[in-house]
Amino acid sequence: VIAGVDLRVSEYERHQRLQEVINRMENRSAAKLKSGHTFRKQDMMGPGQVLKHQGVLLWKTATGRLKDVLALLLTDTLIFLQEKDQKYTFATVDQKPPVIALQKLIVREVANEERGMFLISASVAGPEMYEVHTSSKEERNTWMRLIREAVESCPEEEEEHASESDEEKRAAEARFQKIQKLQESLMSQDQQICSSLAEKLQIYAQLSVLSGRTEASLAEPGLLVQPHSEEPPQAAVLLAAALQEGKTFTCTVHCKDLLICVAQSVQNLTQLLYSLQAAVTIQDSCYEVQRLLLRENGRPSPHAQRLHLPSIRGSNLQDQEKQRNLEKQKEEVAVAQRLHERLRQEKERWERESQARESQQGEQEIWLEQREKQCQVAAERLRREREALDEQLEEYQQNLERLREGQRSVEREREHLDNQQKLLQTCRHGPQGSLPTVIPHMVIPLDGQQVLGKHKGCINSSGLTKACRGSGGPNVPLLMF
Incomplete structure (x- = not known):
């Protein structure tokens, strides 16, 4: 409803x-x-x-x-x-x-x-x-x-009965001339299409030579069909060659000089496809002209057209038209199915690659986590070692300072001993006659008390001080200078 x-x-x-x-x-x-x-x-x-x-x-x-x-x-x-x-x-x-x-x-x-x-x-x-x-x-x-x-x-369509006349003959002749003009126009258009395709092939070849992907001796492009040949070109041969070139193109992946192989395959495939396009264009033109000529040559008289009008509509030409449309629809369906299958395969391939990338990414993340932990442990160990080295350095500097202080003290003692030794040597080797027997003002008692004018010191041959006994006093050791 x-x-x-x-x-x-x-x-x-x-x-x-x-x-x-x-x-x-x-x-x-x-x-x-x-x-x-x-x-x-x-x-x-x-x-x-x-x-x-x-x-x-x-x-x-x-x-x-x-x-x-x-x-x-x-x-x-x-x-x-x-x-x-x-x-x-x-x-x-x-x-x-x-x-x-x-x-x-x-x-x-x-x-x-x-x-x-x-x-x-x-x-x-x-x-x-x-x-x-x-x-x-x-x-x-x-x-x-x-x-x-x-x-x-x-x-x-209902048509009125009419007899053949000179006017109808003139109309048929005019139709034939118009068909010839259309044929010439189609041939001119075919020539322009072929010329454009050939020029494009020449330009592609020159670009390939300039980029260094093809040798100049191998760059001789040209269409494989001619627009004014006696027989229409065979598109099936060109299509088979294009398919074979496509298979060859898929095998160039493992070629050593990949860029040169790909450029040559693309140039060959372009030449074949352009030739196929020109062949299809020429075939369409020939088909249309021949169909009109056959219709014109097989056109019956107007009276016969009126008698056989239903049969004309169901003629072979209409059947061929329907068959062609049916075959074209089948080809379109087959192409759509192939495209659908190709898309499905591409989708499956991308899914597999995506899963592989995800798995690889997960493994890399795990490895990075482990490396991060190892780096943290190593950093902690280095920190402890640095602290230990800093402590050792500080202790070393303290020991070094004490050592320097002890060295300076030893130097002072050494200088003092050197001075005393020089003084003893001077007193030992100096002239004895020049020294007084008693030096009342330069006597330093060893017990820290000074006695003036009461003691007499004597120096023996070894240069040592003798104790002099005073009248009625004890013996006091003296150091004479």
Whole structure:
């Protein structure tokens, strides 16, 4: 019930947006179609017309400019409008009809442009090709999906019976000439793409030679395909060579000259990929031109077209288109699966490396803690040893000071003894006749008392003092100088 309500609300909102656009269109707005009919704004409100999608697109002109247009995808038509003075009118670009019928519309991606798409109208009145661009790749894919769904569900086109005439032959000839012009334009574009890729290869090679990663004799880059060859290039061969070069690139990790090997592998891989890009571009151009030529050559008369219109829509070309879209979807799914598997493997690898780093970090933290404890123990031991050495130094300085004091005392004693010895020698070897027998004023008694004029001293031959007896007194030892 909720889904049904949402669907009704969405249809009502689309109807309101279509009505707003129609109200902003001028009453005399009209577009001339290839078939000669005139498409007016009243035809947008016809029975069964439902707005499936709308949005702003960039319509590329023949000069390469991009023009903003409002695209309306209806039930059986795709309409381009342009805004002017807050009014909408049918867009006029390169005299191409702004209204495209969905009955025979083919949608293709633009090579080397992820936001561009080709709209190829293979109507009976004459083929026409449009190149439009979106603002993003996702929007481009949405438009392509909705247009293809609208083409598949589009009702059959009713055509009036008409006989072949000279005018139809002229129209067929004009279509053929237009196809030739488109082919020449595509070939010119292919030539420009190949030239740009070849120039880029030359620049890369020169940069590699200047940086010293490649020898000048080995730097001979060039595309492996030619844009104007008789046969379309084989992209499968280039793709296989690129894959083989990628495998070789993975083996260069163990090379001795790693930088040179990597530079050479990257240069070879770039050459192969650019050649593959050029080959795919040329193949797309050949495919589109050949498809239009086959359609033009196999185009039956208008009467036969009217008789076999259902069979034309279910022809091999449409089947090939569906098969190609299906194969492309399968390739995209396979690529997405491979990317998912690669991401899963990368995630597992990073998890393993993270666990290994955490384990290594834990071991380093334990080792650092042990080293810190050892350093603390060693610092404590050094502190105690330093204190012991300081005490020993202080004791040594005290002993040294005492030793110096004792040495100075010994020197003083030695000087005193030397003086006494000199005095004794002087007294011993001096002339005896010159010395007085009695020196009354220079007698120093040994007991500390001085006797003046009462004692007489005598000096014997050995120079020693004799005790002289006074009258009636005791013997007093005297030292005579």
